[in-house]
Amino acid sequence: MPRPVDLERSAARREAITVAAADLFARHGFENTTATDIARAAGLSSGTVFYYFTDKRAVFRSIFERDIPVLRELVDRALACDDPVAAVLTMVDELAADALDPNASGILVELLRQIDRDPELLRVVTGNDAILLDGFTTLIERGIEAGAVDPGLDAREAAAWIVHLVDAAYLGADPARDPRPMLRRLVTRFLAPPTADPPTGEQG
Amino acid sequence: MPRPVDLERSAARREAITVAAADLFARHGFENTTATDIARAAGLSSGTVFYYFTDKRAVFRSIFERDIPVLRELVDRALACDDPVAAVLTMVDELAADALDPNASGILVELLRQIDRDPELLRVVTGNDAILLDGFTTLIERGIEAGAVDPGLDAREAAAWIVHLVDAAYLGADPARDPRPMLRRLVTRFLAPPTADPPTGEQG
DNA sequence: GTCTATACACCGATAGAC
DNA sequence: GTCTATCGGTGTATAGAC
Numbered sequence: 448m449p450r451p452v453d454l455e456r457s458a459a460r461r462e463a464i465t466v467a468a469a470d471l472f473a474r475h476g477f478e479n480t481t482a483t484d485i486a487r488a489a490g491l492s493s494g495t496v497f498y499y500f501t502d503k504r505a506v507f508r509s510i511f512e513r514d515i516p517v518l519r520e521l522v523d524r525a526l527a528c529d530d531p532v533a534a535v536l537t538m539v540d541e542l543a544a545d546a547l548d549p550n551a552s553g554i555l556v557e558l559l560r561q562i563d564r565d566p567e568l569l570r571v572v573t574g575n576d577a578i579l580l581d582g583f584t585t586l587i588e589r590g591i592e593a594g595a596v597d598p599g600l601d602a603r604e605a606a607a608w609i610v611h612l613v614d615a616a617y618l619g620a621d622p623a624r625d626p627r628p629m630l631r632r633l634v635t636r637f638l639a640p641p642t643a644d645p646p647t648g649e650q651g
Numbered sequence: 652m653p654r655p656v657d658l659e660r661s662a663a664r665r666e667a668i669t670v671a672a673a674d675l676f677a678r679h680g681f682e683n684t685t686a687t688d689i690a691r692a693a694g695l696s697s698g699t700v701f702y703y704f705t706d707k708r709a710v711f712r713s714i715f716e717r718d719i720p721v722l723r724e725l726v727d728r729a730l731a732c733d734d735p736v737a738a739v740l741t742m743v744d745e746l747a748a749d750a751l752d753p754n755a756s757g758i759l760v761e762l763l764r765q766i767d768r769d770p771e772l773l774r775v776v777t778g779n780d781a782i783l784l785d786g787f788t789t790l791i792e793r794g795i796e797a798g799a800v801d802p803g804l805d806a807r808e809a810a811a812w813i814v815h816l817v818d819a820a821y822l823g824a825d826p827a828r829d830p831r832p833m834l835r836r837l838v839t840r841f842l843a844p845p846t847a848d849p850p851t852g853e854q855g
Numbered sequence: 856g857t858c859t860a861t862a863c864a865c866c867g868a869t870a871g872a873c
Numbered sequence: 874g875t876c877t878a879t880c881g882g883t884g885t886a887t888a889g890a891c
Contacts, residue, residue, distance in 0.1 A: 478682035492876050559760045615819035629812055636840035696858050
């Protein structure tokens, strides 16, 4: 009886290719990274890359497909929190933590660049973004009901801006400088109702 | 007596190449835009591009070399203003106005991508950025002295974040949605001293 | 100054051996 | 499943005619 394909080993190989490719794409860009480069970095050969992935684009997409469960878990945890504004800040904090990765800015830029050139990639990251956007929107709506967030804000638009703020933190990513204190200040003050005193800044 | 080179004509040719290239780079990316594409779009031939520019990279750089006088003028005007916070908001507004250009996001992303690959480009945009950064820093320092800005802020770091906010607006650029109201809200509240009441939001 | 033509190099994806 | 070898296609930059 034929041995079934070793799914575990296959998954590990795919993962190795994805991880190696993410690093190369972030540092050198999509077009400047050859399939051979990826193969070498993953410790295998060019042909093998095309055995596991149909395209070079598919390798790129796989980087972001891995995020789905992570983001979902992040949002679920935030939604379980009692204080909506605190939950927003926690989400922002955790997202921004990745900005300390030296490749963070590179991979985001590359994503923004490729997103218009690959409809399938657009589909993937639109899904990722929707998870975040829905999470933030729900939290902001709760905050408005609780009187902790400016009711003049459109919840969805505000949510989109918070995502943009996190993206901005990625872009200015300097591994030596933690963006989180400033992000907290921005988000806190952005959401605060007009009448309340702004919270005292806790950062330098 | 030989006619001197027609400097005006040369400048116009260079400009035509730069403008055509900016559009193509923004839409298709640097690597996906060929020198021949640029030449065709500018109404001339491939060889001519390399007569006016040493490199394809040099064509890309020329896009940002044009910005220097514009930015300098923008900052000078802001520095002449009496109210420092209002001046910051004016600068942000004018910078963000460009975000309505459908190519805004594309060209910014492409810049971010190429900046690590071309030291000469880095030099150019570092200069551009310094003009903005110095302008914002001075205004914020003035605001702190006048008691209109949180003295707990580091002026230069705050200035950098304001630039990041403008970049964020570019990234989320949607020609149908004017980012300026939200940007004003973000910047105003970001700078406000802890004791003062936050200004009432004027946006929907 | 501007064009055409091309040298030279490189890459994505496939074919086929093992 | 993984490799080596390769084909077809493409792009930068130059050379040389005009």
